[in-house]
Amino acid sequence: MAGKSIYRKYDWPLILSYVALLVFGWLNVYSSIHTDTSSLLNMPEPYNNHPIWICTALFVASLILFIIPSRIYEGFSWLFYVGIAGLLLVTTFIGTDINGSKSWLTFGGFAIQPAEFSKITTSLALATLMSKYGFNIKYPRNWIRAFATIGLPMLLILLEKETGSMLVYLGFLLLFYREGMSGWLLLAGLFSILTFILCLVASPFVAMLVLLGCFILIYFFHYKMEMKGIIITIITIFALSFLPKILLMDFIVTINPFKPEVWVALITVAIVLFLLFRNYIQKKRDAFARNILVMYLAFTSFIFSVEFIFHNVLQDHQRSRIEVVLGIKDDPKGIGYNVHQSLIAIGSGGFSGKGYLQGTQTRLNFVPEQTTDFIFCTVGEEWGFLGALAILGIYFFMLCRIINRAEKNSDNFTRIYGYCVACCLLTHIVINISMTIGMMPVIGIPLPFISYGGSSLIAFTILLFIFIRLDFDQWKYLKQ
Incomplete structure (x- = not known):
């Protein structure tokens, strides 16, 4: 007993x-x-x-x-x-x-x-x-x-x-x-994802402006100067947003060897290096200022490496999947077929589903890998929102x-x-369900x-x- x-x-x-x-x-x-x-x-x-x-x-x-x-x-x-x-x-x-x-x-x-x-x-x-x-x-x-x-x-x-x-x-x-571990590393991870997406969806120049604005706000908010930080951010981003048009002027085009994002990087990196050097000379022990400046330098370098990583490190099918997820490429019959059919299956399930063994998308093999990576679409089609919620509830409890x-x-x-x-x-759980509903590339x-x-x-x-x-x-x- x-x-x-x-x-x-x-x-x-x-x-x-x-x-x-x-x-x-x-x-x-x-x-x-x-x-x-x-x-x-x-x-x-x-x-x-x-x-x-x-x-x-x-x-x-x-x-x-x-x-x-x-x-x-x-x-x-x-x-x-x-x-x-x-x-x-x-x-x-x-x-x-x-x-x-x-x-x-x-x-x-x-x-x-x-x-x-x-x-x-x-x-x-x-x-x-x-x-x-x-x-x-x-x-x-x-x-x-x-x-x-x-x-x-x-x-x-x-x-x-x-x-x-x-x-x-x-x-x-x-x-x-x-x-x-310092929260700076988690913040670095989030900024890496943000800058990577912005470089692909918009341009490196937009990524530079967003990065600069975020770091200015973080710096001033840390020192309890919220309003000053907001004003400086708005003025800085507004002024720099005209840089591409200025560089396209006739008398500048002939002598300008750089793209707008390069000029933003040169100006801001020079300022950052000056601030780091000044703090070193004055022996200021402001760890926050040092971390924020070093992180800015690191992310500036990362922005200019995104294109190389995307075209030379990632494989062809990985690039295509990322482009489909980000809306850069629309290919519902090619690389985006899995996700497209998965979304149809999940959407057709409605609130309570079609019933067990009654899924048409899954039974007719419209969804590839439906027993492995895309098993969640079977749940969504046959068990509906309630079934999907039940699965997520069990995972959450676990x-x-x-x-x-x-x-x-x-x-x-x-x-x-x-x-x-x-x-x-x-x-x-997060990656599998996100890729099933088209929020992440299929990996x-x-x-x-x-x-x-x-x-x-x-x-x-x-x-x-x-x-x-x-x-x-x-x-x-x-x-x-």
Whole structure:
């Protein structure tokens, strides 16, 4: 009886939310590919192994909860990390090319994607590193080690041309922020996205004006001079907005070698360098002013590198997808076909959906990858707004539950690992649903516990249930 009462202390609400997503995913994968002769336990090929993957995931979850000792996760975390990193490296050479991504290892008829399991080992390694006594991410030596821990798998995954999986690791920045990383880095990430989009949608000149205006406002608002900052920003942007017309004047065109954004950069960078030099000479220790000026220099450089990155770093299909999402290119029958059909499917579902197994877009295979990356459109079409809201509600509960349990945990390793789990899940959920509804480029990321795929299902199961076991063991330790 004592043993049974102990197991009641497992986080059953979190486990039940996992099971609910698992069942919902099974139903929707079947709905996407069912025929008149198929059933939930007898799906058409190659999806007939999906029930096997679900049973395997449940078996692995049981092993983690009841059999495998939890002390190995911290004790062998770096060994796991190096092992999967080695597997990623091997995959870059002998991996099977699927949909342009060389990220699969094939053994006969069996294939695994090491990048999915890398999220687990990276989370364990980060938890081990950051839970050590005296670790403070504000110190350069420590944050370099933390960024290197996520940087290695990102680099190896990028070599496999698996850009989507690589982007998931950016979610760990939320963990770093929770552990004390400066908010400047998060702000830098937001400005990077903003300037990248503005350079493509508008022009580098517009991006320079917006960047300059934002930094002027941030500077003056920090020093409680809001009105002065607003006035200076308006005057500066208004004056510089005439620069392109001035440079087109006949007597200037013949002698002007630069574009408008270059002149803005030259003028503002000269001012910034002067201010930095003056502060250095006067030995002023204004960290905020220094940070804001250095960030401006960095983003100015980034603006002039966007064109190179877009045309020389990104692949053709990635550029096309970004152009479709940003409205630069309209291609509903080409690269934008998936998203276009996905939006039709979701929109046709209305408030309560067409009914289970009644989706026309999905049943007639109008939506490619509808069992994996675009599984959410099946939810939207057959279950409608209510079904989509239910799925999001379960995800929201799961994330809140993980964060709540992590915050209440007295063990630093468990707390940090819990945040790693939440970051991975949140990043996958946001990116997958955003690309399904056309808010982000299609980059091939599964929806946790719902999308078809053995590697992702088992990897997410291991990721989640390690946390549940660690949280349970901490409760047992406190009761002793």
